[in-house]
Amino acid sequence: MNGDLATETVAGLIASGRIFGEAQIHGLVAAVDVRVNRATREWAVLTVDDGTGRIDVHVFPKTWPTLKPLVAQGKTAAFTGRLNQDKTGELQLFAAGPAPAAP
Numbered sequence: 001m002n003g004d005l006a007t008e009t010v011a012g013l014i015a016s017g018r019i020f021g022e023a024q025i026h027g028l029v030a031a032v033d034v035r036v037n038r039a040t041r042e043w044a045v046l047t048v049d050d051g052t053g054r055i056d057v058h059v060f061p062k063t064w065p066t067l068k069p070l071v072a073q074g075k076t077a078a079f080t081g082r083l084n085q086d087k088t089g090e091l092q093l094f095a096a097g098p099a100p101a102a103p
Contacts, residue, residue, distance in 0.1 A: 005023070005099075006024065007026050009025075010025065010048075010049075010050050010091075011053045013025075013083070014053060020085075021083055022080065022083075023080070024079065024081075025055060025057075025079055027051065028048065028050075028074070028075070029046050029047070029048055029073055030049045030073070031073060032044055032071060032072070033045045033047075037061060039061075042061065043061045044059045044064055044067075044071075045058055046071060046095075055092065055093055056092045057079050057092070058084075058093070058095065059095045060094065063095055063097060067079075067097070070098055079095045080096050080098070080099050081093040081095040082096065
């Protein structure tokens with residue numbers, strides 16, 4: 001992931017029509033849904049609200065151990081990752097990790 005990536009709003013991402021590429025978002029973690037895959041490894045879907053909209057952030061098993069201690073419902077967090085569009089047309093972010101701290 002690019003360390004120089006600017007934080008974007010959910011509304012801005014949706015308005016842009018982008019459905020792929022790298023993105024960085026910051027917002028309130030409105031929900032944490034921890035799941036277990038067939039290999040019994042934990043992963044999670046986080047619903048993040050940045051005040052302009054909500055986006056589901058998928059945190060897969062390789063990344064979840066790094067992000068798990070940094071996220072909690074009701075707390076703010078920032079993520080970098082890859083944009084994706086699900087089967088219903090909703091925009092998602094596949095998290096690569098936490099966003100770098102602001103200087």
